[in-house]
Amino acid sequence: MDTVGWRAQRRARKEAHHFSEIQRGPDGRYLPVEEIDPLPDASGRAHAGSFGIPRSSSPTPGALPVPPKYFTDKPVQNASASHSIEQLASGSSGVSLAYMPAVERSRAQRLPRMEPHLQLMVGPLLRYDTVDENGLWRGAALIVTADSGSFYEPFPVLTYQWDPEEIARPSPSMQGSYDLGPHPADPHATAMAGPSAQLPDMNEAYFGDYKGKGNTRDDQTQHVTGQEIYVYSGNGGTFTFWRFPIQIQLGINEICIKYRINGGMQLAFFVPAHHQNMRWAAHSCNGFSAGVNPDDFRGPGFKSGYDPMWIDLLQKHVERPFHVLVGGGDQLYCDRLTREPEIQEWILAKPSTKKNFPLTGEIVSCVDRFFFNHYCSSFRMGAFARANSSIPMLNMCGKICEFDINDNILMWHLQMTTIWCVLLRSISLSLINLARFKIDGFGSYPEELQHSPVFKHIGVRGYFFYLLFQCFINPLHDHLDDRAGKHMFKSLILGAQGPYVGLPSHSFLSYLGPDVHILMLDCRAERKRNQVCSEFEYQKAFERIRYLPSDVKHLVVQLGIPIAYPRMVFLEAALDSKLNPLIALGRSGTAAFSSFVNKFNADAELLDDLNDHWTAKCHKKERNWFIQQMQGIARMKSLRISFLSGDVHCAAVGVLKTLVRSNGGKNNRTIDVPPETDYRYMINVVTSAIVNTPPPNGVIAMVSTLATKTHRTLHHAETDEAMLPIFTKEPNGNHRLQNKYIMGRRNWCAVSCDPETQELEFDIRVEMEKGVGVSFGYPVRSPPPKWFPGT
Numbered sequence: 001m002d003t004v005g006w007r008a009q010r011r012a013r014k015e016a017h018h019f020s021e022i023q024r025g026p027d028g029r030y031l032p033v034e035e036i037d038p039l040p041d042a043s044g045r046a047h048a049g050s051f052g053i054p055r056s057s058s059p060t061p062g063a064l065p066v067p068p069k070y071f072t073d074k075p076v077q078n079a080s081a082s083h084s085i086e087q088l089a090s091g092s093s094g095v096s097l098a099y100m101p102a103v104e105r106s107r108a109q110r111l112p113r114m115e116p117h118l119q120l121m122v123g124p125l126l127r128y129d130t131v132d133e134n135g136l137w138r139g140a141a142l143i144v145t146a147d148s149g150s151f152y153e154p155f156p157v158l159t160y161q162w163d164p165e166e167i168a169r170p171s172p173s174m175q176g177s178y179d180l181g182p183h184p185a186d187p188h189a190t191a192m193a194g195p196s197a198q199l200p201d202m203n204e205a206y207f208g209d210y211k212g213k214g215n216t217r218d219d220q221t222q223h224v225t226g227q228e229i230y231v232y233s234g235n236g237g238t239f240t241f242w243r244f245p246i247q248i249q250l251g252i253n254e255i256c257i258k259y260r261i262n263g264g265m266q267l268a269f270f271v272p273a274h275h276q277n278m279r280w281a282a283h284s285c286n287g288f289s290a291g292v293n294p295d296d297f298r299g300p301g302f303k304s305g306y307d308p309m310w311i312d313l314l315q316k317h318v319e320r321p322f323h324v325l326v327g328g329g330d331q332l333y334c335d336r337l338t339r340e341p342e343i344q345e346w347i348l349a350k351p352s353t354k355k356n357f358p359l360t361g362e363i364v365s366c367v368d369r370f371f372f373n374h375y376c377s378s379f380r381m382g383a384f385a386r387a388n389s390s391i392p393m394l395n396m397c398g399k400i401c402e403f404d405i406n407d408n409i410l411m412w413h414l415q416m417t418t419i420w421c422v423l424l425r426s427i428s429l430s431l432i433n434l435a436r437f438k439i440d441g442f443g444s445y446p447e448e449l450q451h452s453p454v455f456k457h458i459g460v461r462g463y464f465f466y467l468l469f470q471c472f473i474n475p476l477h478d479h480l481d482d483r484a485g486k487h488m489f490k491s492l493i494l495g496a497q498g499p500y501v502g503l504p505s506h507s508f509l510s511y512l513g514p515d516v517h518i519l520m521l522d523c524r525a526e527r528k529r530n531q532v533c534s535e536f537e538y539q540k541a542f543e544r545i546r547y548l549p550s551d552v553k554h555l556v557v558q559l560g561i562p563i564a565y566p567r568m569v570f571l572e573a574a575l576d577s578k579l580n581p582l583i584a585l586g587r588s589g590t591a592a593f594s595s596f597v598n599k600f601n602a603d604a605e606l607l608d609d610l611n612d613h614w615t616a617k618c619h620k621k622e623r624n625w626f627i628q629q630m631q632g633i634a635r636m637k638s639l640r641i642s643f644l645s646g647d648v649h650c651a652a653v654g655v656l657k658t659l660v661r662s663n664g665g666k667n668n669r670t671i672d673v674p675p676e677t678d679y680r681y682m683i684n685v686v687t688s689a690i691v692n693t694p695p696p697n698g699v700i701a702m703v704s705t706l707a708t709k710t711h712r713t714l715h716h717a718e719t720d721e722a723m724l725p726i727f728t729k730e731p732n733g734n735h736r737l738q739n740k741y742i743m744g745r746r747n748w749c750a751v752s753c754d755p756e757t758q759e760l761e762f763d764i765r766v767e768m769e770k771g772v773g774v775s776f777g778y779p780v781r782s783p784p785p786k787w788f789p790g791t
Helices: 003-020 085-089 102-109 202-210 308-319 335-339 341-348 361-379 382-390 407-413 419-428 453-471 535-546 569-575 581-587 591-596 607-612 620-637 697-706
Strands: 120-131 136-146 157-162 220-225 227-234 237-249 255-261 267-271 280-283 324-327 393-395 492-497 504-511 516-520 554-558 640-645 651-658 682-686 719-723 747-753 760-767 775-782
Touching: 120 361, 120 382, 120 453, 136 255, 157 237, 220 237, 227 361, 237 255, 267 382, 280 308, 308 382, 308 747, 308 760, 335 341, 335 361, 341 361, 361 382, 361 453, 393 453, 393 516, 492 535, 504 535, 535 620, 620 640, 620 682, 620 719, 640 760, 651 760, 682 760, 682 775, 747 775
Parallel strands: 120 393, 120 504, 280 324, 324 393, 516 554, 554 640, 640 682
Antiparallel strands: 120 136, 136 237, 157 220, 157 255, 227 237, 255 267, 280 747, 492 504, 504 516, 651 682, 651 719, 747 760, 760 775
């Protein structure tokens, strides 16, 4: 028996049973599973830099906030007489705060407060849009405030400033654990290093030479009044979403932008020079599956298993700042929604009942309450909160809402002895982790289920809150018009009306430098069982690409799910077979086999995930057409196209290239077309997951074996596809004899353009040891195009 799977299953079932027994409170309302409070200070008010404990607090109590650079436990006599505050702040002394006079201790640690006061729920968050034809950097900041504790006379104001003549310099590499330091978005902000660690503070690292410089004659300062774009109303009152548009004229130098809201804590981000290609980081799968214990991934010095790889990313950001943070899907996991008390009756109902289950007012309120609280909680905690306030985000919708159940749960159910069960066990292992149980296949379920009231409403509100929190867009406020000058975000490409989400698809085509652009293709809003994107969405995206400047060399296409990846066709056929006895037993209600069918319509579990993949039989024709269309664009515009994906909890690199047929000679040898002259040469970099658990070793071995299989599906279009064996060594340097195609460790990807060769480098940063927060790089490069347009 798979012990890990059994324990995960037991934990998940125990939690589900507990939440199913929740009763109404004295006021007649259900007690929600997750509900957070504003960030309070000592007087009960929240302010920038405050620290508070939400209702769902960390099991480990946090230490008091440690201010910048005071990391010492060595006593020094007469500290106040021999060391000035300025010397202490500059880090030139190791004096302990405990030995300073009370007034000086308070002054040294005092954090700026917002005036007028704002009671924060989350934020500030940063979003990147694009750089327009005039070299104007465009983006925005977002905060959410509790109206009951905030003052809006005047409206909130964001102030940002920069020195266009200042040259940004990288900070020294950080060693050991990582000090998260004070932060307005994080109620658990504490130093994570031990008392003897001496590490640079985040603000010091970001500001570098800027810190302490103060205003100069050359500083550019802008004040932006917040735009009220949405008001959420819940049991705790009303909460306002404030958006602050940011515009910066790029200059001859890479510059640091310092910003604060209502005079509160100062934060910073970086923008490139006008001639510079951006450095950016890509990630996906920012959460844990149900039944996984996050503490299993928490190494020494870390408060949470969520943090280690985010710490690693932020550490690289300190060394060489990233300009954009690309979210490739699954930025939020929503397992807890299924535990909310108002929807338990729907969850436990039979599939036939679910389809016509009424959408009550309580369920409507429950869904909005969950998304609001869960976003606020997740986006203001830990290292991720540091990232989304210091690196402008550019996110795509990988899943409407992510409902995961630990992969090992299904592994346990597949420990069978009959010939049928042994066969299904062997073929199912290959996808148990790669296609996890959730409503991640929203749009890929049967039509009658997609249109059922409760199921559809979850998708509608999930997509709405994705746009609100991750894209800073309220469609009702911003209007559905992407024509030039009509929408705040110039990169937006609106597609056709989604059949189940009530809104058109939202794709984005953004500038990442004079040589690089990225297309964030929305593959969710218009999805149906036989469609990923509508022809209307494709044509609008293609039209935008055709108008890219002729000197653009690289186009990265972000797809939530890999497009060049090992096939699972045999598993799809087995799960869809009417002769599958395990599925029949699951549908009959047999307890031991209930996990083989999903809770929504009793179809085979994993089948919705398979139908969600580009290589599913229902999407294969569209996939092949899409690849050929991209080849045509690459050829006509002399544009190197690369794909970037997540979803599968592995790191891998697939490749599409020109098919070279054997000449039939004695040696039967073939020579590939050089990648730099091959317009069909497109790599698919897969980076997943930055937080979630990797697949079991057996799954990795199975997928690696499938990676060597020859696929002929595009041979008619003179296109071959394969996986690249880039993982020839372990992160510790040991040689890998097997599994050179798939890496089953947590990871993220750093991307940059080589200024000399103009190659686009994707450096897949793989966790060296579980929970340690240190990565090892596996770089792969996409060459610039070296063919004439149209040839």
